[in-house]
Amino acid sequence: MARAVRHRGPDGFGLALERGAGFVSTRLAIVDLPRGWQPLRSGCHQRGAPPPFATRSHQRGAPPPFATPQGGGLLVYNGEVYNHPELRADLRRRGEKFESESDTEVVLRLLERDGLAALHRLNGQFALAWWHAEARRLVLVRDRFGVRPLYYALSDDGTLVFGSEAKALFASGEVSASPDLQGLDDIFTLWGARPPRTPFRGVSQLPPGGLLVWEQGKLTAERAWWSADAGGGAPRGDLGELLRDSVALRLRADVPVGAYLSGGLDSSVITALAREEAGHRLRTFSVAFSDPLFDERAHQEVVARALGTDHHTVQITPGDIAAAFPEVIRHAESPLVRTAPVPLFLLAQEVRRHSITVVITGEGADELFWGYDLFKEVTIRELHDREPERALGLLDQLYPYLGAGGARRGPAWRRFLLETGGRDDPLRSHLTRVQATATVKAFYHPDVVAELDGKASSVDRLRSELPESFGRWSPLQRAAWLEVKTLLGPYLLAAQGDRVAMAHGVEGRFPFLDHRVYEHAGALAPERKLDGMRDKIALREVAATLLPAEAAARPKQPYRAPEVAPFFSPDSPEWVRDLLSPAGLSEAGIWDERRVAGLVRRAQAGRVEGIRESMALVGILSTGLWHRAFMGQDAGGYSPETAEPRVRIDNTSEAAGKELA
Numbered sequence: 117m118a119r120a121v122r123h124r125g126p127d128g129f130g131l132a133l134e135r136g137a138g139f140v141s142t143r144l145a146i147v148d149l150p151r152g153w154q155p156l157r158s159g160c161h162q163r164g165a166p167p168p169f170a171t172r173s174h175q176r177g178a179p180p181p182f183a184t185p186q187g188g189g190l191l192v193y194n195g196e197v198y199n200h201p202e203l204r205a206d207l208r209r210r211g212e213k214f215e216s217e218s219d220t221e222v223v224l225r226l227l228e229r230d231g232l233a234a235l236h237r238l239n240g241q242f243a244l245a246w247w248h249a250e251a252r253r254l255v256l257v258r259d260r261f262g263v264r265p266l267y268y269a270l271s272d273d274g275t276l277v278f279g280s281e282a283k284a285l286f287a288s289g290e291v292s293a294s295p296d297l298q299g300l301d302d303i304f305t306l307w308g309a310r311p312p313r314t315p316f317r318g319v320s321q322l323p324p325g326g327l328l329v330w331e332q333g334k335l336t337a338e339r340a341w342w343s344a345d346a347g348g349g350a351p352r353g354d355l356g357e358l359l360r361d362s363v364a365l366r367l368r369a370d371v372p373v374g375a376y377l378s379g380g381l382d383s384s385v386i387t388a389l390a391r392e393e394a395g396h397r398l399r400t401f402s403v404a405f406s407d408p409l410f411d412e413r414a415h416q417e418v419v420a421r422a423l424g425t426d427h428h429t430v431q432i433t434p435g436d437i438a439a440a441f442p443e444v445i446r447h448a449e450s451p452l453v454r455t456a457p458v459p460l461f462l463l464a465q466e467v468r469r470h471s472i473t474v475v476i477t478g479e480g481a482d483e484l485f486w487g488y489d490l491f492k493e494v495t496i497r498e499l500h501d502r503e504p505e506r507a508l509g510l511l512d513q514l515y516p517y518l519g520a521g522g523a524r525r526g527p528a529w530r531r532f533l534l535e536t537g538g539r540d541d542p543l544r545s546h547l548t549r550v551q552a553t554a555t556v557k558a559f560y561h562p563d564v565v566a567e568l569d570g571k572a573s574s575v576d577r578l579r580s581e582l583p584e585s586f587g588r589w590s591p592l593q594r595a596a597w598l599e600v601k602t603l604l605g606p607y608l609l610a611a612q613g614d615r616v617a618m619a620h621g622v623e624g625r626f627p628f629l630d631h632r633v634y635e636h637a638g639a640l641a642p643e644r645k646l647d648g649m650r651d652k653i654a655l656r657e658v659a660a661t662l663l664p665a666e667a668a669a670r671p672k673q674p675y676r677a678p679e680v681a682p683f684f685s686p687d688s689p690e691w692v693r694d695l696l697s698p699a700g701l702s703e704a705g706i707w708d709e710r711r712v713a714g715l716v717r718r719a720q721a722g723r724v725e726g727i728r729e730s731m732a733l734v735g736i737l738s739t740g741l742w743h744r745a746f747m748g749q750d751a752g753g754y755s756p757e758t759a760e761p762r763v764r765i766d767n768t769s770e771a772a773g774k775e776l777a
Contacts, residue, residue: 118142120287121280123447124194126621130154130763132190134249139192143762144621146196146369146473152218153763158189158228190249190765191224194280195242195264196623198365203237232257232327235341239365239630243280243322249767253331260342261480261629262311262324262605265614269319274333281615282319282449286746291319293746297567298574300706303451304556304735305574306549308606315450315742324605342631344600345583346593347638355636356658362630363389366476374399374472376463376624377427379415381652381659381670382478382487386627388662390476391423400425401467401475403459406433410676415667422664430466432459438682438689445741446750447619448611452738453553453731455677461616468620475617479608480628483599484637485652486592486645487672489514493533494545494595495646500534507534510649542582543575545595546602550575555728556735559711578602592642679730683737684719695740704743707736 118129118140125142132139132155141154197203200219203226208214212225219240226234227246232255241263246255256278258266268278269291277290285291299315302308311321322328325342328335363386367373375387377400391398400420404413413429420427437458444461445452467475482488492514500507511530536551537544560568572580578598586594609626617624627633637645637654644654651672659668683692694700696716698709718724719733744750 117279117284117287120283123621124280124618128153128759128762130765131761132157132192132763132765132767134190134247134767136252137247137249137254139190139245139247140761141192141194144473144618144623146371146623147200148216148218149370151216152220154220155190155192155763155765156218156220156224157191157765158224189224189228190247191220191227191244192247193220193223193242193244195240195244195259196625197223197238197240197242198368199237199239201368232341235327239632241625241629245278251331252333253329256322256328256330257341258322258324258326260325260344260631260634261600261609261626263609263614263624263626263629265610266322267314267319268322268328270330270335276330276335282314282316283746285319286752293751294318295704295706295743295747297564298571300451300739301557301568302574302606304453305554306546306578306602306606307453307553308603308610309450310574310578310602310606316746343583344597344634345585345638346589346597347635347640349639351636351639352632353636355633355654356661358630358633358636359385359627359658360389360393362627362633363476364393365630366625366627367393369474371473372399372471373474373476374401374467374470375425376400376475376477377402377416377419377425378478378675379412379419379667379670380478380673380675381655381668382481382628384419384478384663384667385481385655385659386476386478387419387425388423388659389627391425398423398425399470399472400427401463401470401472402427402429403463404429404431405459405677406431407678407681410678412673415670418664419667422667428466428470430459430463432462432677434678434682434685435687436462437678438692441682441738442691442741442745443619444616445738446745447615449615449742449746450611451735451742452611453556453735455679455682455734456675457611457616459677460612461619464617464620464622467622473621474623474625476625476627478628479613479624479626480604480634481652481655482672483596483604484628484634484645485655486596487651487655488599489672489674490545490549490599491592491595491646491651492649493548494591495648497534497544498591501539513649542586542594543579543598545591546598547575552728553731556732559707559715559732559736561706561708564706590642592646679734680719680724683733684722684724691741692737695737700740701736703748704739706739706743712736 121142125144127143127145129140129142130153139155143153197219200222204214204222207225214221235257241259243264243266244257256266256268265280267282267285268276269285270276271290275290277285277288279285286293294317296315296317299309299313302310302313303315309315311323314321325340327339327341329337367390375390375398377383377387387400402416405411437455440458440461444458448457496507496510511533533548537547613624640654647653656668701707701709701712715729715732724730
């Protein structure tokens with residue numbers, strides 16, 4: 117299992133053996149490099165058993181209270197808790213003594229002191245497993261936004277297998293890989309499988325802000341310890357100071373920290389704050405494209421020069437995307453409908469070559485401050501119900517990169533954006549994306565259509581899981597909540613975030629996803645986020661104090677990458693033709709060979725230009741790669757591990773409790 121996720125922790129691993137249980141941690145060393153090894157067992161100097169669950173956690177639906185015997189806990193933990201120095205100081209005042217400066221030890225001591233109520237004090241991104249050998253109880257926890265992944269599978273005999281990636285589960289020998297058609301249907305509806313569903317049958321994801329308790333061979337609880345909502349109340353504090361503190365916390369590391377600089381507002385604000393806090397020349401990294409349609413390097417260079425960063429650019433060609441696409445799919449563990457994760461995979465590779473282990477980025481700002489054009493669509497639809505002519509005028513200002521004229525900007529395009537979904541449909545804001553993405557479903561094999569027939573669709577399941585208060589929220593609040601739930605977690609933080617960065621042992625950190633910033637944004641008046649067609653009002657005011665005027669006022673340019681050109685050019689790789697052949701398509705059994713052949717002919721003739729057919733092509737190709745990587749000829753094949761574990765804890769014999777290092 118450790119070999120399968122060695123890329124996530126290239127600096128070594130630790131092992132703990134219990135009677136009937138085993139735990140392994142691969143380490144990406146960032147904090148307390150000499151001593152921060154895992155698994156970590158609580159020491160004999162631990163002072164007292166923890167109290168039961170605190171009231172707040174229990175009222176939110178936590179499982180029944182429990183306590184941990186003295187010295188009985190063990191922690192395996194992926195991620196970072198940035199406020200660990202403050203938490204350690206508080207625990208010292210309460211009588212605790214520490215053997216390291218690691219955040220891992222702080223998290224374990226705090227959990228054993230305060231129970232799961234301690235989770236609300238953690239400011240960070242994490243997936244953790246907390247084990248109590250005497251009770252044979254395991255608690256799995258995932259951070260608020262699901263920055264760090266956590267997969268698990270439960271067999272009929274009660275065996276629980278878990279890991280940071282699904283490939284670790286398959287490497288255990290306890291879980292086999294096979295497709296889950298409803299999970300795949302999620303991807304071809306919403307861009308990513310929504311937890312707990314995955315594209316693998318019998319494999320689940322712990323949802324963001326989720327908690328699971330397994331005890332004595334049974335799953336006894338699975339619920340949320342934190343959940344996103346639409347906000348409310350009054351903003352607490354000043355946005356600029358909150359962001360400054362969030363960035364300062366995320367610069368804490370015993371290794372070099374860099375920044376991703378896309379040239380847009382969000383990453384530029386974070387880079388400016390990081391440059392001020394770092395106290396040295398910050399290294400920044402950007403993606404550029406050989407195709408000017410996607411290239412933003414001019415904007416990146418303006419900000420880099422203004423901030424005086426040590427800037428590095430990785431130029432991506434269509435050939436680079438095609439060459440790296442199979443490896444990206446193996447790390448994403450999912451089919452994709454966009455190629456956008458590939459340049460970020462290559463960017464992380466370059467970051468690691470520069471000996472950078474941690475990067476801070478601007479993800480989350482568009483969801484918090486309503487920066488996507490999707491939110492403007494909501495405003496225009498609401499206006500269209502009252503003032504149709506004015507709404508049509510505003511609509512023509514959207515999506516300038518699509519070009520003027522043609523079918524895309526004609527009456528059919530306008531009707532699609534304005535009339536998709538009824539006024540009372542709670543998912544109205546997202547149905548245009550759903551319909552555009554779902555073009556790929558027209559290529560399903562008849563057997564797949566038959567198996568999905570009669571089962572709740574991805575959209576129906578989403579409707580059934582909306583919060584009770586959803587109907588009381590404004591259309592823009594609904595859109596923001598849906599964007600966090602359907603795009604940010606399942607796709608942006610996964611395929612474009614954790615997976616492509618950790619493939620190279622690079623940890624991404626996201627200052628906008630500090631829960632305090634999220635709560636502040638939720639409490640802002642709507643016009644402080646979107647005022648007509650002016651977006652991110654409050655954030656732009658902060659940017660105006662940090663950036664050149666042209667950067668602070670720059671309109672949103674969505675990050676995109678070439679999607680057809682990489683796979684349909686004279687020098688495209690052989691695997692493309694192989695996967696799109698009748699024999700290649702039949703391997704996975706997902707696609708109708710005849711229908712796909714027609715789409716391929718259009719692509720070969722250069723007649724696929726629209727977003728819908730582009731996503732369909734990427735989805736079909738990536739499904740073939742995904743199937744081969746996990747269920748076909750390329751499955752398995754992990755390289756042997758020759759090193760000894762840096763930590764070994766063995767409680768399987770009379771020598772129980774002996775720890776070797």
